[in-house]
Amino acid sequence: MELKRALRMRALVASAAGLAVASSGLVATVQVLTPVGDRWAWLAVLIAGVLCIMAAWNFGELAGAFPTAGGVQVYVREAFGPTLALTVTLMYVVLALAAGAAEAYIFGSVLAVAFGMVPFLAHVPLVVWVVASLTFFLLVNIRGVELAGRVQEILTWTMVVAMIGMAVAAFESGHPAAQPAHRLSLPGFVQAAAYSVYLYIGFEWITPLAEEAQDRLDLPRAMPAAVGVLALSYGLFTTAMGRVVPLAALRASPTPHLLLGQALAGQAGLWVLIAISALATFTSFNAGMLGYSRIVYAMAREGVLPRFLAKIHLTYFTPWAALVTMFSMELVLAVAVVYTRAFTVPILLAAAIEAMIYALIAAAVLRLRQTKPDLERPFRAPGGGFAIAVTGAAFAVLAIGTLVPPSPPAVSILLAAGLLLAFLYARYVPPRLRNERSGLAG
């Protein structure tokens, strides 16, 4: 592979992996550990990773056939029509809100630990740190500050190496096992794999880059490579965390990943994990907030969301109205999480939505192969229709796995409400908005 193309591939892999690694992902690993223990957590993460690689191939086929910045919305529209496409896009926004609220809560908790060591900041309420971190990212995004591609790449690889390094240090430390061997059950393993889906959320957000790719095969190769990097990093990190820190302590803490650092190397280890957490939040949250606000902006410009969401800041040229609206909703959710401490709810909600979308994407590939067999496909998802169908079915099972007990009932309730509202909105509102804009009778 020539050097230039190798460098570009590395940048794409870093982008995809960087979007997925988040502080809330580091915390979600505890949900993976709970049903299966440290002995089998790596396998649940790996199985979810294999399925995500198959999902990445599906995305790769669709991105090659439709190299557009529209991404999932275009793929679903081509396969199933505009109503379902808009429903899915709105559910992606719900996913972003849920993941954003979880990330704000957890990063705010990390800040509370970090600054809690400063005497005059030790008693600042957690809600202040959560609001401060969300506000910081809002202002950064309104200002239009984006990490340069090279900086993003360096930060992502630094983070991945640090996660793997911490895990290796844990294994080498000779630390006695923190909990007894876990009895493995099939339902527990399926649930652990379902929770693991959250760890990979975001790798497919690089599909809008398809139209910039000089080689159409770059993207279908980069996404599975990124999933592989995530599987290795998260698999090792999760196992290390479960081996060193008692599960009860991990479950009780909003910052369980910091406990690993502390257990391994005291204050120094704590600061290493704080740094990893900060990198994880910066590389995922910043890009995520701006990315989703642009989706909301685009929908408002297209006429499927209220027009005020298309307002642009005329100095920074950023979609400030969409950003402020997303921020407001995330703030409400994040504050609710602070006072209920139910941070697993948004995490599991995001995992459920993502699993459903991956299942739908598999269905879209199969449908388009039937309805548009002559479409140019530079890349075809390997394994044939059967493999794609199995991928879709597996993600459907994993989606259910995120909803059944011991998942809180709030996850199912919020998912059902979100789906119903999104579908009803997609079905009935855009025609009314378009009629209003054209001045016709409603």
Add this chain to the structure above:
Amino acid sequence: MATSAELKTALDDFAARANGNAAVRKMLKEWSRNIHLDCADTGETYTLVVENGRVTGIVPEAKPPKDIAIMAPTDTLVGMFRGQLNPMAEFSAGRLKFVGSAKDEMRLDAVVDIIWK
């Protein structure tokens, strides 16, 4: 299918509207770009030359440097510059491709929105 002459007429009209709109001029103050318009169906390229916020030229070729590239069928480009097509809808549907910075993308979309509101 739209012709080159129709595209040139649409671009001339758009340039006149942009240069005559105070809000657009204020928004684009000190902004200079060569915007390449690539007709995906005919292979032709036009360059909109923007200097300090004003369209100063429409060149029937690819004038370097290529600061921004917009690629679409001629019909789509004509419809967009006549205000008949929503560029964001075309972009989301994959009928229009944009290569350039995200800020420039927003800036141009804002210009189109202001002119054709």
